[in-house]
Amino acid sequence: MKNMLKGLGAALCVALPLLAQAPAGAATPAAAGAADQALVQRGAYLAQLGDCAACHTAPKGKPFAGGLPMNTPMGRIYVTNITPDAQTGIGGYTEADFARALREGVAKDGHNLYPAMPYPSYAKVNDGDVKALYAFFMHGVAPVQQANRESDIKWPLNMRWPLMFWNMAFLEKGPYRDKPGKDVAWNRGAYLVQGLGHCGSCHTPRGVGFQESALDESGSAFLSGALLDGWFASNLTGEHNTGLGRWSDEDLRTFLKTGANRHASAFGAMTSVINNSTQALNDQDVAAVSKYLKSLPPVGGNGAPAYTYDPQATKVSLDRPANDAGARVYTAYCMHCHGVDGRGFAPMLAPLAGNPNVLAKDASSLINVTLNGTGDLVINGVPSPFPMPGFAAVLDDKQIADVLSFVRAGWNNGAPAVAAAEVAKLRQSTQAGR
Template sequence: MKNMLKGLGAALCVALPFLAQVPAGAATPATRSAADQALAQRGAYLAQLGDCAACHTAPKGKPFAGGLPMSTPMGRIYVTNITPDAQTGIGGYTEADFARALREGVAKDGHNLYPAMPYPSYAKVNDDDVKALYAFFMHGVAPVQQANRESDIRWPLNMRWPLMFWNMAFLDKGAYRDRPGKDAAWNRGAYLVQGLGHCGSCHTPRGVAFQEIALDESGNAFLSGALLDDWFASNLTGEHNAGLGRWSDADLRTFLKTGANRHASAFGSMTSVINNSTQAMSDEDVAAISTYLKSLPPAGGNAAPPYTYDPQATKVSLDRPANDAGARVYTAYCMHCHGVDGRGFAPMLAPLAGNPNVLAKDASSLINVTLNGTGDLVINGVPSPFPMPGFAAVLDDQQIADVLSFVRAGWNNGAPAVGVAEVAKLRQSTQAAR
């Protein structure tokens, strides 16, 4: 998920907690009513649901002060300061200004925001939640004076006014409305996934104008997986192989709270989502999200038969690695963590046999994580003991193509081979972004 791959660049393991207490520089409890404090506290939770820290806090930067680079098809942009600083942040925003920026992508001064800001999803946030979010950002976040940085997008593509027409074509205004015939848990899950969670921003394919080609379950491509910033955000539909079809409700809840389960582990931008957002969700909200996602029909598959585990052919290759270049690399660098049987040691060490990310039609995430590793999952303040290391400096492009082709074919995974050119392309683009 968001993510399952956000954004969203390489791994963004910021792991910054939201401020549970009023920080220095914000209004003190003595100057605010109990109702105002409660509203700001609810807004803090909603900001976690929206994973605002992941994009608006740069690594080693101050909370919500912006500066994080994000890649777009047109060039790199830098996220903005959303602290209540009057000069460089949003301290001069009224609630109406805040709501317009959040839900329509228009700043206080009237300029349009790039749709890297997921306002097409936030358009579904209801008025009460907007009010609470505004209270949090005005009174629960410390102001930081940090000027916003101009994008690297060159003229004429950096002109903002054409975005008015983009909004006319692709922005659906109006808060989420409960679907008739669906229970409260399903509707709550749909509201969170489509709105604050903005899962579609990463997990739904985009069209030629960089628009999500579906904004809810009425579109067949919704959450069917998408390539974004050199990661392939996973399929979140009921597809049996690359999606959530084999995951139980308990599997999905465990993944959202801890970032790992018997099927897979979070990596790339999803690490940030787990660290900053989903692990802090209430059990009720996690259950609602699971209810909604598990209701989605299969989509985005490659017509392959349902996965069944078969270790025999792979075991033969590993018994004679001299005959298989991929098996040689796997034996030397991968087997001690992921096992001869490919089942790893879940949840600490991810399985490769039947892993939806291994079975995905696009191998970008596998290449990226092999080259660059991933950041630590930090659950309840404790970093994961066995993060995936990067092998860019150890293995060449041919070796990585060989071992990933071996893994994609192994244990009856039946996924296509990985080409050397694919590895070389990802190596170049991901190393340039570092």
């Protein structure tokens, strides 16, 4: 059951970011006919906030034509065509049909959508933004005739009617309402984070029914970090070690626009979020998101005092020869990018000393990125010159466990050691099919 929920989490989390510019394959202005071009353009921006292309555009596929495979322990599902093609897409949807699918997870013909579609978050989207999104998908996206594929899930697990009861238990209907006593920027940030941004889909722990444990700041688990698909989505609360407590407003805004700051760099799924979504946010929305996230009280952590640097690990790694097995691996493979002192060369090369991802109790992200590396951050069309390489073919499980244990203990990081068995497990799950 645990593995099944984890796999479903991967499906839920896949809905990551969209295109940073006007979406490829968008229809020409003439094709929009009498549609309000300002409304279509607004819908295109909102679609970026909603990360629609991340799921609905397959690699090397046509924009929004679907076909992306998503693995679950029950079988593989394939994301649907949401272009305005009348036969295979959503060309026959009315605005009411579109709104119901977006906010309630029910298709035009009445069948329930899998909650890989983050409709519990999109339920908070207001009517005006739904109208703009509908205008974009009907008049700003080129129709593509591409039939949807049936899932590979076998009967009886492929029956969708039980999702009705899941919705009854866990779907909170109704658009976001401004919170009294909060200013315009805070409420805008809350609306974006909780709704179209659906940050909680990855960053909030799941309950027994695999529902998000909290959908807004009224729940203590909201955005406190969660393990999904071999990555640990970071704590976004004000916790001072594993969260954003030591980040200034400028630090957070810089990270959202560029994927790197003096504390950390994006990797894993967050690379796609930066590349295709958050870097495209306008300045007002970036500031609003930052203001809201910085307002969240601290949750999680290990109760340790706020991080302070200690150079002792540097002395250990510089011993000749280093007595610590992890230090030997660090000096051979890691030191040149992350520095002998663990402070890196931010923002180009991430620090390890005090990095919230290093301090987190769950080491899954560190293991995963060491094994498999990460994709390029591409900001304003320019790829990062120093992406993290993968070491799966270079280092064995014990060596990776040793070096990560050294890093997590060093420079006063004070995080738990990593076992070789943990590395072996993630190696098997993430390398399968490569």
